[in-house]
Structure formats: structure tokens, C-alpha cells
Amino acid sequence: MKQIIIEGNKSLSGKIKIGGAKNSVVALIPAAILASGNVKITNVPNISDKDALIEILKLLNVKVKKQTGIIEIDSSEIKNNVIPENLSNKLRASYYFMGALLTKFKKVEMYFPGGCNIGSRPIDLHLKGFEALGATVKKEEEDSKYIIEANELKGANIFLDFASVGATINLMIAATMAKGKTKIMNAAREAEISNIADLLNNMGAKISGAGTEEITIIGVKRLHGGEIKVIPDRIEAGTYIIMGALLGKNLVIEGMIPEHNIVLLNKLQEMGVDFKLQNHKIILNKSKNLNPTNVRTVVYPGFPTDLGQPMAVLLTQAHGISLFEETIWENRMGHVKYLNKMGAKIEAERQHAKITGPTKLHGEQITATDLRAGAALVTAGLIAEGTTIINDAEHILRGYERIINKLSSVGANIRITEI
Ligand code: UD1
Numbered sequence: 001m002k003q004i005i006i007e008g009n010k011s012l013s014g015k016i017k018i019g020g021a022k023n024s025v026v027a028l029i030p031a032a033i034l035a036s037g038n039v040k041i042t043n044v045p046n047i048s049d050k051d052a053l054i055e056i057l058k059l060l061n062v063k064v065k066k067q068t069g070i071i072e073i074d075s076s077e078i079k080n081n082v083i084p085e086n087l088s089n090k091l092r093a094s095y096y097f098m099g100a101l102l103t104k105f106k107k108v109e110m111y112f113p114g115g116c117n118i119g120s121r122p123i124d125l126h127l128k129g130f131e132a133l134g135a136t137v138k139k140e141e142e143d144s145k146y147i148i149e150a151n152e153l154k155g156a157n158i159f160l161d162f163a164s165v166g167a168t169i170n171l172m173i174a175a176t177m178a179k180g181k182t183k184i185m186n187a188a189r190e191a192e193i194s195n196i197a198d199l200l201n202n203m204g205a206k207i208s209g210a211g212t213e214e215i216t217i218i219g220v221k222r223l224h225g226g227e228i229k230v231i232p233d234r235i236e237a238g239t240y241i242i243m244g245a246l247l248g249k250n251l252v253i254e255g256m257i258p259e260h261n262i263v264l265l266n267k268l269q270e271m272g273v274d275f276k277l278q279n280h281k282i283i284l285n286k287s288k289n290l291n292p293t294n295v296r297t298v299v300y301p302g303f304p305t306d307l308g309q310p311m312a313v314l315l316t317q318a319h320g321i322s323l324f325e326e327t328i329w330e331n332r333m334g335h336v337k338y339l340n341k342m343g344a345k346i347e348a349e350r351q352h353a354k355i356t357g358p359t360k361l362h363g364e365q366i367t368a369t370d371l372r373a374g375a376a377l378v379t380a381g382l383i384a385e386g387t388t389i390i391n392d393a394e395h396i397l398r399g400y401e402r403i404i405n406k407l408s409s410v411g412a413n414i415r416i417t418e419i
Pocket of ligand 1: 023026092093119120121122123124125126127162163164165166167188305306328329330
């Protein structure tokens with residue numbers, strides 16, 4: 001088990017550069033196998049979820065060349081369309097191989113995807129979409145194994161009951177070479193979706209409307225190689241912005257796209273956080289009298305669910321009562337118990353929380369229950385008096401590249417050990 005150890009209450013000053021988006025790269029890698037040529041992905045973050053996908057590529061006999069921040073993928077000798085359980089359930093984004101392998105081989109066999117334990121996380125919208133495109137879905141081994149196949153994929157009109165990020169991307173991938181026209185309605189609009197569409201279009205796909213509620217895909221016969229730069233990670237940026245609001249001394253977060261974090265920045269303004277926006281960077285200072293506010297996570301461009309947990313830590317330092325509601329995931333309060341152990345005053349029930357602040361936090365031994373809960377605990381450890389030890393820190397490394405180096409370089413006393 002990896003543990004992160006933090007001696008808290010140190011100012012943060014200097015610069016943190018934001019890396020490529022986790023939620024983009026985990027879809028770009030599976031999408032790349034559709035090309036008959038070489039695909040180059042740049043600005044690739046160094047996170048363990050990316051490594052898990054590369055492991056799957058190797059199993060499929062796809063050639064992968066890696067340099068710092070760059071991956072080149074050559075699928076000319078791809079020969080496998082079966083992903084075993086231990087790799088399928090290593091991460092959530094393995095589900096993008098369903099769409100990609102179904103397109104490539106007209107058949108895929110894999111298991112239910114893994115990922116953070118933040119709710120039931122069904123994949124019914126993905127499967128219904130594949131069926132609409134002409135595939136049949138068979139479930140085996142107590143519904144944990146999926147065999148999806150089609151004689152031919154055919155364009156269709158697909159209305160998503162919920163604007164699911166994963167289903168939107170997976171169906172966009174599966175429709176790129178389907179015969180005719182596909183429309184995905186009530187599509188998710190997350191910035192990452194346009195990044196994936198850009199790669200597919202660079203490979204010769206005909207996708208329009210990505211980033212809006214209606215995406216149109218005209219099927220093409222073949223996709224060639226291409227190149228894409230991963231967009232900056234808006235969740236990583238948002239997490240460091242929150243840390244800067246708590247501990248910044250002219251802390252500069254650079255290499256981000258401020259429009260992708262507009263809702264967070266609006267909330268911070270409402271709370272009275274001291275920040276200045278300049279092109280692709282933001283400069284933050286610790287703010288003394290934070291106002292409480294209410295936060296409700298919703299689909300993009302609303303307040304991102306993935307920042308809800310770090311945001312809760314900021315709310316513990318506001319003067320008064322803040323109300324928090326999580327509307328996307330049913331089980332995203334794993335951090336609350338540990339924040340309360342550290343001195344916070346949070347009353348949580350299911351998807352609602354009432355946070356009373358300000359409360360002084362103190363170091364404790366606590367556990368990261370999932371990726372973003374882990375980020376919240378790191379944030380709490382940074383402002384706490386004394387030593388915080390975070391168990392199961394592997395969760396955090398899935399999505400925050402070089403977090404220890406980045407925070408140490410701006411003055412945090414933080415280290416990681418393996419026990
Ligand atoms: C993605 C992100 C994750 C983020 C989430 C919401 C990746 C790899 N992960 O996850 O960080 O928290 O978007 O912004 O990009 N749903 C169904 N049936 C489905 C699919 C989803 O009911 O087939 C429900 C889910 O249970 C959840 C909601 O839709 O309540 C949102 O899920 P979705 O947008 O699909 O999230 P992910 O793509 O898994």
C-alpha cells in the first residue's frame with residue numbers, strides 16, 4: 001500500500017503546470033486503435049490509468065512507443081478482441097475498448113469495467129447504443145462478461161436517457177465506421193468529448209457537433225493515422241486552484257484553459273477568493289474571510305462532480321453554512337468521515353451535505369476511498385496542523401500526475417512511501 005504523508009499548514013508559492021486531461025487520454029488511447037496507420041498522442045499525463053490502458057494495448061498486439069509525454073500507437077498488427085477480467089476491471093475507461101474493438105473486429109469480449117467505487121455505474125446506455133447501431137449484446141458469467149457482436153454496424157438515431165460522458169464517447173467511436181449517418185442526441189458536452197472527436201476527425205472520421213447536445217457522425221470506410229494533443233486537465237487545474245485558495249502566496253496555476261473551469265471560478269468569486277486570471281494561468285492567494293456558498297454538481301458545463309470533494313474542503317473554511325448536493329453519483333461522500341475525523345463539521349446524508357465552517361483541521365491517519373476523495377484528503381492534509389497520513393494513495397496516482405513533485409515544488413511538505 002502507498003501512503004502519502006503531509007506536514008500541513010505551509011504556504012504554496014511558485015508555479016504548477018497542469019498536465020493533459022486524464023478523462024481525455026483514457027479515451028484517446030482506445031480510439032487510436034481504429035487507425036490503420038500510426039497515431040501520435042502528445043501532452044500525455046503520467047498517470048497510472050494510462051499505464052493500465054497500455055497494458056491492454058499490448059495484450060491486443062498493438063505496438064506502443066513511449067517517450068515523456070508522448071505515446072505512439074500502431075495497430076497494424078492488432079489481433080485480439082478479448083480483454084480478460086483482471087484488465088477490464090482495472091479501470092472504468094476500459095469500456096472504450098468495447099466501442100473500438102466492436103468497430104475494428106465486429107466482435108468484442110470483455111468484462112464489466114472497474115474504476116472508483118462512487119455508485120452503481122451501469123453501462124446500459126453504452127449497450128443500448130451499440131444495439132441501436134446493429135450489435136447484439138450477450139451477457140455471461142453472472143452478467144459480468146459481455147460479448148458484443150455485429151455483422152455490420154449501421155448508423156442510427158440514438159437518444160441518451162442521460163448525458164453520459166462514457167456513452168457519448170463510446171458511441172461516437174463505434175459510429176465512425178458504421179454505414180450511414182448516426183445522431184447522438186442528449187450527448188454529453190464535456191470538453192474532453194471534443195478532444196476525442198478532434199482525433200477521430202484527424203484520422204479521417206466525419207464527426208460534427210462534438211461539445212454540443214447533438215453529435216452527427218457520417219460513417220467512413222477507413223481511418224488513417226493522425227495526431228492529437230491532449231487538452232489540459234480541468235479537474236487537476238480545479239484541484240490546485242482550490243489548494244491555492246486555501247494556501248496560495250502568489251501561487252500560479254499555468255497551462256490551463258480557464259473557460260473549462262468557469263463555474264468553479266464563479267463560485268470562488270462568490271466566496272471572495274483572491275485570484276487573478278491571465279490568459280492560460282491563474283494567480284491565487286490565501287483568502288481570509290471566505291463566504292459560504294451552495295454547490296450542486298451537474299453535467300458539463302455545470303459544477304463538475306469530480307471537483308465536488310476537493311471543493312468540500314474549501315467550504316470547511318468558509319464562515320457559515322454551505323449546502324452541497326451531488327447529483328451524478330450516488331456514493332460520493334467517502335471523504336466526509338475522514339474530514340470530520342480531522343475536525344471538519346460536515347453532516348452528510350446520501351447525496352447531500354451541510355458544511356459548517358470555519359473549522360480548524362488537524363492531521364490524522366485517513367484513507368483515500370477513491371480518486372477525488374483522495375484529492376480532497378490531500379487538500380485537507382495541506383491545511384491541517386500536524387501530520388496527515390493518507391492510506392491507499394494509489395487511488396490518487398490514477399489521476400494526478402506527479403502530484404508529490406508538483407506540490408513539493410511549490411512549498412508543500414509532502415512525500416509518498418510504500419508500506
Ligand atoms: C466520466 C468521468 C468521471 C466523471 C463522470 C461524470 C471518465 C473516464 N470518467 O465517467 O470522472 O465523474 O464522467 O462527469 O471520463 N449512467 C447510466 N448508464 C450508463 C452510463 C452512465 O445510468 O450506461 C449514469 C451513471 O450511473 C451516472 C451518470 O450516468 O449516474 C454519469 O455517468 P457518466 O457520465 O457515464 O460517467 P463516466 O463516463 O463513467
